[in-house]
Amino acid sequence: MTLLYIVLATFAGGLLSVLVAASLTVGVLTRLVKSLVSLSAGILLGTSLLNVLPEAFESHSAHPQTLFAVLLGGLLFFWLLEKVELYRHTHHHEDDGHHHHHHFDAEQAGRGGLTVLVGDSIHNFCDGAIIAAAFLADTRLGFATALAIVAHEIPQEVGDFIVLLNAGLSRAKALLFNAISGMASVVGGVLGYYLIGSFDGVLPYLLVLAASSFIYISVADLLPQLQQRLAWRDTLAQVAWLGVGLAVAFGVSQMLHGAH
Numbered sequence: 001m002t003l004l005y006i007v008l009a010t011f012a013g014g015l016l017s018v019l020v021a022a023s024l025t026v027g028v029l030t031r032l033v034k035s036l037v038s039l040s041a042g043i044l045l046g047t048s049l050l051n052v053l054p055e056a057f058e059s060h061s062a063h064p065q066t067l068f069a070v071l072l073g074g075l076l077f078f079w080l081l082e083k084v085e086l087y088r089h090t091h092h093h094e095d096d097g098h099h100h101h102h103h104f105d106a107e108q109a110g111r112g113g114l115t116v117l118v119g120d121s122i123h124n125f126c127d128g129a130i131i132a133a134a135f136l137a138d139t140r141l142g143f144a145t146a147l148a149i150v151a152h153e154i155p156q157e158v159g160d161f162i163v164l165l166n167a168g169l170s171r172a173k174a175l176l177f178n179a180i181s182g183m184a185s186v187v188g189g190v191l192g193y194y195l196i197g198s199f200d201g202v203l204p205y206l207l208v209l210a211a212s213s214f215i216y217i218s219v220a221d222l223l224p225q226l227q228q229r230l231a232w233r234d235t236l237a238q239v240a241w242l243g244v245g246l247a248v249a250f251g252v253s254q255m256l257h258g259a260h
Helices: 002-023 026-057 064-083 104-109 111-137 139-166 171-196 200-225 232-258
Strands: none
Touching (some): 002 111, 026 064, 026 200, 111 139, 139 232
């Protein structure tokens, strides 16, 4: 059953967001991204700090100082991956106030969308492995982690879909590229199940790596996007969606630790 859960969760995380992106107009997608970025920031931060890290530190097989070292190493690792454009989490759209130069989206998409495809595939593969590690540690934690990843994947895939469309690709090609990269999540989940399952002792460290991924994405990518000067209504909307994300993570935390 654990493998089935992993496949279903990674499939949802990899393809559900692609279908959402493909089914809506660019105008609707742009408005959707703005709300979902705030929501996913809350869910990712809450899940990492209230669910994943506590689960890892409750293990008696790993020393806390070592886990903190892994957390630090994970943050630096994901920073380096993004530095070489192998760990992308795009939420950009044209006229988003970031003042990118003309043809920025075309450059981001790269030749035939290759940059988006490769970067997202690696990102999604890592997400799949993270989901597998969480399910192997605790089924409830697996669902909580999958929820956090799905919440983040939707605005990410929407952002990439918009980048590809603005770069001149047809909706069909943009959908195909995003679907291919989304399937990497399933591959990462299945491989993670077979490779991680044989080494129970590494689970706490993998959970800390998962948390470092969530924290890095939230702090380096999502929260800075919410720092723009906005009208008070838009600011309240951002805070409200962020609060909803944190509330969801907190509710899941109560269920997880209340069941222990």
